[in-house]
Amino acid sequence: MKKLIYTAALLLFTILNNAQNYTPQDKEIYAAKAKIASDAIRDKAELNAVISKVASSFAGTDYVGFTLETDGPEVLTVNFRGLDCTTFLETAVTVARTCADGKDSFEEYLQKLEEIRYRGGKLNGYPSRLHYFSDWIYDNVKKGIIKDISREIGGEKIVFNVSFMGNNPKLYMMLKGNDEFLKQIKQQEKEIAAREYYYIPNSRIKDVQDKIMSGDLIGIVTSVEGLDISHTGFAYRGDDNVLKFLHAPMAGKKVEITKKPLADYIPAIQKSKGIVVLRAVSH
Numbered sequence: 001m002k003k004l005i006y007t008a009a010l011l012l013f014t015i016l017n018n019a020q021n022y023t024p025q026d027k028e029i030y031a032a033k034a035k036i037a038s039d040a041i042r043d044k045a046e047l048n049a050v051i052s053k054v055a056s057s058f059a060g061t062d063y064v065g066f067t068l069e070t071d072g073p074e075v076l077t078v079n080f081r082g083l084d085c086t087t088f089l090e091t092a093v094t095v096a097r098t099c100a101d102g103k104d105s106f107e108e109y110l111q112k113l114e115e116i117r118y119r120g121g122k123l124n125g126y127p128s129r130l131h132y133f134s135d136w137i138y139d140n141v142k143k144g145i146i147k148d149i150s151r152e153i154g155g156e157k158i159v160f161n162v163s164f165m166g167n168n169p170k171l172y173m174m175l176k177g178n179d180e181f182l183k184q185i186k187q188q189e190k191e192i193a194a195r196e197y198y199y200i201p202n203s204r205i206k207d208v209q210d211k212i213m214s215g216d217l218i219g220i221v222t223s224v225e226g227l228d229i230s231h232t233g234f235a236y237r238g239d240d241n242v243l244k245f246l247h248a249p250m251a252g253k254k255v256e257i258t259k260k261p262l263a264d265y266i267p268a269i270q271k272s273k274g275i276v277v278l279r280a281v282s283h
Helices: 002-017 024-042 047-056 085-100 106-117 133-142 179-193 202-211 262-268
Strands: 146-148 156-158 197-201 217-222 229-237 243-247 272-280
Touching: 024 047, 024 085, 024 106, 047 085, 047 229, 047 243, 047 272, 085 106, 085 229, 085 272, 133 146, 133 179, 133 217, 133 229, 197 202, 202 262, 202 272, 229 272, 243 262, 262 272
Parallel strands: none
Antiparallel strands: 146 272, 156 197, 197 272, 217 229, 217 272, 229 243
């Protein structure tokens, strides 16, 4: 009985306070990452360079999957201690954007994280999270946070006929038995499929790599039926000026910079078709 009362009280608190999920350690790590970003900004670094510095500072951080999946109402989850590919991307970009705007408090970071993660910038339940990365691109282009440069650097048209979530609700904790959420996800899938996107096929990555900057966001387009983009990360140029891939690879591994160049690494990934290339917008 006590457990039921506690659970109900926690649920009510979450609903009333649009609760955030983080630990004191997350706040400490944020402060360290914000210092990296702020130091780069004081050195007159462009936003892409700031993102690259913040993202590369996560090298060695554990991959942790499903950190956003909670058994209860959707909350704004912050986890600097373990990252999957999408939370790694969102975290590094948001730290850089927060500091670039001159307001580097943790509270400002939380606002900007909500803005980038949710449709229209507002957390409004599970379906408001931008689950498909193609939808994440569309929404964040609309919000002026990123620019999709895939077309301008030589990309080809592609349509993402997404259906994986709608066809496999049992794989998602919050879709099992929730007809209303499932209905909303299926509607979102229809909207994504009606849009036109551009991507760089694997065979052409080498041709356009000189147009890709360190700190650009990279999404790997997949041929898996019903999915759009299977993995994300950053373009990265180190002291050798070779364009590589900085990412949170998979369970059991850590955030890393690939040894192979981006143009060699991406085509070797099973079922990869190519990449989308995005660039954060400076304000």
